[in-house]
Amino acid sequence: MKFLSSLFRFGKQPGDSLSESLDKFVPANELERELKALCKGKGDMSRFLDLLLRSKLYTPMRGDANDALGGKMDLIVSAWERQGQMILAFTSRARMNQKENPHLQNMRTAVLVDADWLLSRVPPELGLAINPGLAAAFYMPAGELARFKADLEKQAEESPPPRE
Numbered sequence: 001m002k003f004l005s006s007l008f009r010f011g012k013q014p015g016d017s018l019s020e021s022l023d024k025f026v027p028a029n030e031l032e033r034e035l036k037a038l039c040k041g042k043g044d045m046s047r048f049l050d051l052l053l054r055s056k057l058y059t060p061m062r063g064d065a066n067d068a069l070g071g072k073m074d075l076i077v078s079a080w081e082r083q084g085q086m087i088l089a090f091t092s093r094a095r096m097n098q099k100e101n102p103h104l105q106n107m108r109t110a111v112l113v114d115a116d117w118l119l120s121r122v123p124p125e126l127g128l129a130i131n132p133g134l135a136a137a138f139y140m141p142a143g144e145l146a147r148f149k150a151d152l153e154k155q156a157e158e159s160p161p162p163r164e
Contacts, residue, residue, distance in 0.1 A: 024135070032092065055115045057091065058093055059113050061110060085126050085127070086141070
């Protein structure tokens, strides 16, 4: 995948109030390891995006688990001054459950979803914030998310069908 890391934002953003430092961030999985490396300026964007598309994300909701099972997912949206409004997602339950996260004030439950499924359902006016407020975070504003999704669709069209 051809993506420029300058399109996306990593790490804590202005206004994030959590005190965790990147040095104290202990990755819980491969996606978090690559995300931490990117936040330190040492990771590989293509590898991270590939891992992201194959990962499951914890997605906080205002409703309860029965709402999610019924197809009604009232996902939590938060706003950042420079990036606009974004749907929230977390790379592990531990990240989502970190105390003090002001973005989760209205959370009642969370669902574990495939990242590619979630990306396909984010409305065009919203972006995606992964681990918002934490030291190892990834922000994909609406415009960049739209370009990313368009690139994925184009790659899918250009790729030969799998052999059986």
